[in-house]
Every structure is written in structure tokens, then in C-alpha cells.
Amino acid sequence: MNFKSETCVGRNNRSLTLYYTKSEADDGARYAKSTYHKEMVSYKCSSCGYYHLAPANRNTPLATKRCNCVDRNGSSKDLYISKSSAEKRAKILLSENGVKLSVYKCVEERGYHLSKDRR
Ligand SMILES: [Zn+2]
Ligand SMILES: [Zn+2]
Numbered sequence: 766m767n768f769k770s771e772t773c774v775g776r777n778n779r780s781l782t783l784y785y786t787k788s789e790a791d792d793g794a795r796y797a798k799s800t801y802h803k804e805m806v807s808y809k810c811s812s813c814g815y816y817h818l819a820p821a822n823r824n825t826p827l828a829t830k831r832c833n834c835v836d837r838n839g840s841s842k843d844l845y846i847s848k849s850s851a852e853k854r855a856k857i858l859l860s861e862n863g864v865k866l867s868v869y870k871c872v873e874e875r876g877y878h879l880s881k882d883r884r
Contacts, residue, residue, distance in 0.1 A: 772813050781810075781817040790816035825854035832873040844876040851877040 769780040784790035790807030797805045797818065804821035811827070828844040836842050845851035848868060855866040858879075866879040 770810075770813060770815070770817070773810055773817060783813065784816040784818075787816055790818060793818055825850045825857070828876045830875055832871050832875045834871060834873070834878060842878050844871060844878065846876050848877050851879055855879055 768783045770783040771780070773781045773783070775781050782793065784793055784807065787807055787809070794805040794807055797803045805818040806821045807816050807818055808826065809815075809829075810817050826846050828846040830844070831841060832844055834842045834844075845854065845868075848870075851868040855868060858864050858866055864881070866881060868877050869880055871878055
């Protein structure tokens with residue numbers, strides 16, 4: 766079973782499909798692949814706590830652990846579990862928003878962050 770989320774919307778402002786468990790979400794991903802030939806991956810949503818699907822090429826997993834790093838506005842920074850996922854995210858942001866970000870290692874060594882190039 767899956768439902769449309771009432772709280773989470775995707776990039777096109779359509780409600781995301783909500784799955785209660787990871788295995789349901791993975792089933793959904795398999796279905797999307799066989800039906801629409803779309804490579805999808807499941808991820809746990811940090812805002813609603815359930816699972817959604819995202820296109821595989823946009824999957825940039827955030828670390829589940831957080832660190833204490835904050836940005837200039839004092840809000841906690843997104844922590845990426847690997848350098849490659851942070852780089853992938855930076856590429857997406859560059860092509861979509863024209864914002865150039867560089868990847869650096871978290872000072873607490875829990876993962877990687879993105880930061881605006883200050884040049
Ligand atoms: Zn959600
Ligand atoms: Zn950090």
C-alpha cells in the first residue's frame with residue numbers, strides 16, 4: 766500500500782508517494798523500474814519520517830547522524846555521508862541554481878559538507 770503524502774511535496778509541487786516501510790518503498794522502486802523504466806531509490810524522509818522514492822541520479826544520501834556544524838545563519842548544515850554524494854549534490858545545485866559549491870570535510874569528521882566558494 767502506498768499513499769500520497771500530505772506533508773511532503775516533490776520538485777514539481779506534487780505530493781510525494783509515502784511508504785510506511787523501506788521494503789514497501791523498495792517494491793515501489795522496482796515497480797517504477799519495470800513499468801516506467803525509471804531508476805528510483807527509496808530514502809527515509811527527514812521531515813515526515815516515512816519513505817519516499819527519488820530518481821536514482823538525484824540520490825544524494827544525507828548522513829543520519831548529524832554534526833554540530835552550523836552555517837552563517839546558525840542553522841545546522843546538511844551532512845553528506847560520502848564525498849561523492851556531496852559532489853553529486855554540488856553538481857545538481859550548480860546546474861539547477863547556478864550556485865557553485867565546494868565540498869569540504871566536516872571538522873568533526875562525520876562526513877562532508879558543501880560550502881559556497883568564497884573567492
Ligand atoms: Zn516526507
Ligand atoms: Zn560537520
